[in-house]
Amino acid sequence: MGALTQSLGFLIRLAQVRLYDLFFAGFDGVDVKPGEITVLWVLDLNPGARQGAVARELNIKPAHMTKLVQRLVHDGLIARQVPPEDRRSVLLSLTEQGKQRLETLRPAFLAIQTAESTGLSPRETDQLRSLIHKLAFPKDRP
Amino acid sequence: MGALTQSLGFLIRLAQVRLYDLFFAGFDGVDVKPGEITVLWVLDLNPGARQGAVARELNIKPAHMTKLVQRLVHDGLIARQVPPEDRRSVLLSLTEQGKQRLETLRPAFLAIQTAESTGLSPRETDQLRSLIHKLAFPKDRP
DNA sequence: TATTGTTATACTCTATAACTATA
DNA sequence: TATAGTTATAGAGTATAACAATA
Numbered sequence: 001m002g003a004l005t006q007s008l009g010f011l012i013r014l015a016q017v018r019l020y021d022l023f024f025a026g027f028d029g030v031d032v033k034p035g036e037i038t039v040l041w042v043l044d045l046n047p048g049a050r051q052g053a054v055a056r057e058l059n060i061k062p063a064h065m066t067k068l069v070q071r072l073v074h075d076g077l078i079a080r081q082v083p084p085e086d087r088r089s090v091l092l093s094l095t096e097q098g099k100q101r102l103e104t105l106r107p108a109f110l111a112i113q114t115a116e117s118t119g120l121s122p123r124e125t126d127q128l129r130s131l132i133h134k135l136a137f138p139k140d141r142p
Numbered sequence: 143m144g145a146l147t148q149s150l151g152f153l154i155r156l157a158q159v160r161l162y163d164l165f166f167a168g169f170d171g172v173d174v175k176p177g178e179i180t181v182l183w184v185l186d187l188n189p190g191a192r193q194g195a196v197a198r199e200l201n202i203k204p205a206h207m208t209k210l211v212q213r214l215v216h217d218g219l220i221a222r223q224v225p226p227e228d229r230r231s232v233l234l235s236l237t238e239q240g241k242q243r244l245e246t247l248r249p250a251f252l253a254i255q256t257a258e259s260t261g262l263s264p265r266e267t268d269q270l271r272s273l274i275h276k277l278a279f280p281k282d283r284p
Numbered sequence: 285t286a287t288t289g290t291t292a293t294a295c296t297c298t299a300t301a302a303c304t305a306t307a
Numbered sequence: 308t309a310t311a312g313t314t315a316t317a318g319a320g321t322a323t324a325a326c327a328a329t330a
Binding site: 175176177202203205206209210228229230231 | 300
């Protein structure tokens with residue numbers, strides 16, 4: 001395959017497929033999507049965060065964020081609230097059910113990061129994290 | 143964002159978004175898709191390869207490969223040929239136009255891998271490649 | 285006028301299953 | 308029976324543009 005195996009873009013795509021598989025294997029049978037747990041995770045740490053802020057932080061496009069939020073609201077996992085100070089915006093927070101859901105998912109989510117599942121040593125994992133981070137955030141957030 | 147920034151899956155997604163941006167910035171204005179150049183690249187090195195073999199090698203699902211091939215054939219970049227030995231299979235190769243196309247794209251494609259665009263030193267890039275490779279191919283291809 | 289979020293549309297890639305034609 | 312590729316359908320994610328409500 002020549003220089004293709006030198007292409008970061010190509011390699012990253014392969015890695016993502018693998019991590020995607022790991023993700024679903026880790027949540028064996030449970031119906032979660034990567035985007036879902038990501039949002040729940042952030043809202044647990046930042047209750048009442050603005051929808052747009054969360055989207056920006058997670059690199060999710062506004063249009064997609066709207067759909068994601070609608071699904072999570074529909075599933076009863078998060079709640080929307082329009083604050084009187086700025087009635088254009090929407091504040092998001094976990095419902096009780098959402099909190100329970102996250103606690104259910106948390107162990108499996110953390111387990112996926114393990115040497116056992118990824119095949120990388122903790123040292124390699126750290127290194128990889130740091131390099132990907134450097135790649136993903138060129139000179140530290142814009 | 144807590145342990146989220148420790149999640150390889152999350153980081154890889156961010157990295158892919160960034161590489162995607164780099165990709166399109168690199169081919170400024172030219173209408174290419176990552177999947178397209180990947181296939182052209184492989185067929186240049188392996189003329190007459192079987193469609194299924196290429197798909198397997200590139201981790202592209204058969205169903206998606208069919209569409210991709212149809213598009214490339216429609217664009218006049220590759221040609222299909224059914225060999226008499228096994229009339230179920232399809233052999234792919236670049237057309238003259240496909241070869242020209244690849245030569246047009248090649249410099250920009252190689253330039254994307256550069257320190258200048260990724261922000262990583264050659265040493266870091268090598269390290270990252272090797273770690274991603276290890277992640278993507280657990281114990282060497284199944 | 286600018287910002288926040290929504291709707292609508294389209295495209296890439298992935299997944300799955302059912303299908304055809306060959307072997 | 309098994310394999311190679313196709314078709315069809317569904318979903319996640321991305322991108323863009325036009326829009327309403329609010330600031």
